[in-house]
Amino acid sequence: MRIATWNVNSVRQRLDHLLAWLQERAPDIVCLQEIKCVDEAFPREPIEALGYHVETHGQKTFNGVALLSKIRLDHHSRGLDGDDGDLHARFIDGEVSHRGGALRVACLYLPNGNPPDTEKYPYKIKWMERLSDYARKQLKDEQPLVLAGDFNVIPSADDVYNPAAWAGDALFLPKTRERFRALLDLGFTDAIRAATDAPGQYTFWDYQGGAWPKNNGIRIDHLLLSPQAADRLVAAGIDRHVRGWEKASDHVPVWIDLDLG
DNA sequence: ATGACTCAGGAACTGAGA
Numbered sequence: 502m503r504i505a506t507w508n509v510n511s512v513r514q515r516l517d518h519l520l521a522w523l524q525e526r527a528p529d530i531v532c533l534q535e536i537k538c539v540d541e542a543f544p545r546e547p548i549e550a551l552g553y554h555v556e557t558h559g560q561k562t563f564n565g566v567a568l569l570s571k572i573r574l575d576h577h578s579r580g581l582d583g584d585d586g587d588l589h590a591r592f593i594d595g596e597v598s599h600r601g602g603a604l605r606v607a608c609l610y611l612p613n614g615n616p617p618d619t620e621k622y623p624y625k626i627k628w629m630e631r632l633s634d635y636a637r638k639q640l641k642d643e644q645p646l647v648l649a650g651d652f653n654v655i656p657s658a659d660d661v662y663n664p665a666a667w668a669g670d671a672l673f674l675p676k677t678r679e680r681f682r683a684l685l686d687l688g689f690t691d692a693i694r695a696a697t698d699a700p701g702q703y704t705f706w707d708y709q710g711g712a713w714p715k716n717n718g719i720r721i722d723h724l725l726l727s728p729q730a731a732d733r734l735v736a737a738g739i740d741r742h743v744r745g746w747e748k749a750s751d752h753v754p755v756w757i758d759l760d761l762g
Numbered sequence: 763a764t765g766a767c768t769c770a771g772g773a774a775c776t777g778a779g780a
Contacts, residue, residue, distance in 0.1 A: 510779085511770075537770065562770050562771065562778090563770080563778070563779090614780095653779095667780095672780065705780075707780065708768055708769095708779095709766085709767045709780095710766090710767085719780080748768090751768080751780080
């Protein structure tokens with residue numbers, strides 16, 4: 502079972518890239534973020550033509566997430582519990598059946614939080630605590646669970662080209678990393694870090710300042726695995742070559758392979 | 763200066779992103 506996440510920065514601008522990458526990487530389940538359109542405007546047909554079921558949680562102009570799955574979803578749900586006043590479309594989860602049981606995948610687009618001295622930062626921190634509440638509840642099922650998405654968190658200094666330049670940024674502030682660590686400490690495994698300790702496993706390069714040719718990247722797109730999923734991890738990778746495509750998203754796809762029997 | 767970011771919305775710019 503191959504599961505991937507990709508912040509496409511507008512699914513309509515990136516449709517050709519998405520279709521090419523789906524055929525190249527052949528994932529079974531895909532979590533998309535920043536689709537930047539309402540559900541009715543999502544380009545379902547060409548994706549369905551490649552064999553995917555499509556569930557979206559869209560929003561006009563900003564945010565928006567989607568789940569693509571070659572296996573029919575038994576259940577799915579839009580939105581993250583814990584704040585009825587939060588209208589941002591940043592979360593969708595679904596469950597599929599496999600030979601050994603059930604697999605749950607949560608697709609998330611965690612708030613950026615910049616600038617940190619505005620209301621955007623406490624919104625991010627609260628959102629992280631809501632995500633931990635969700636994770637804590639789901640872990641009680643003791644089944645394979647994958648939290649996949651754009652976390653907007655740089656976990657460590659090995660995950661950024663110049664840590665000093667990011668010291669005051671909402672993606673790298675100590676409080677942000679503490680909350681991410683608290684989520685991991687519930688029992689999750691960071692899939693890329695289970696595969697390699699090497700620095701420079703970047704998933705995002707800014708459009709500005711020649712960040713891509715200079716390899717000024719950061720690692721902010723993650724797949725976090727419950728113990729039952731981590732036990733079945735056989736491979737993890739980052740498709741960084743996609744960043745070199747013409748008119749690319751600023752994020753690249755990240756994927757894992759699970760052996761679910 | 764040999765160069766300077768990309769998206770949506772909507773028709774010149776702004777806000778958001780990270």
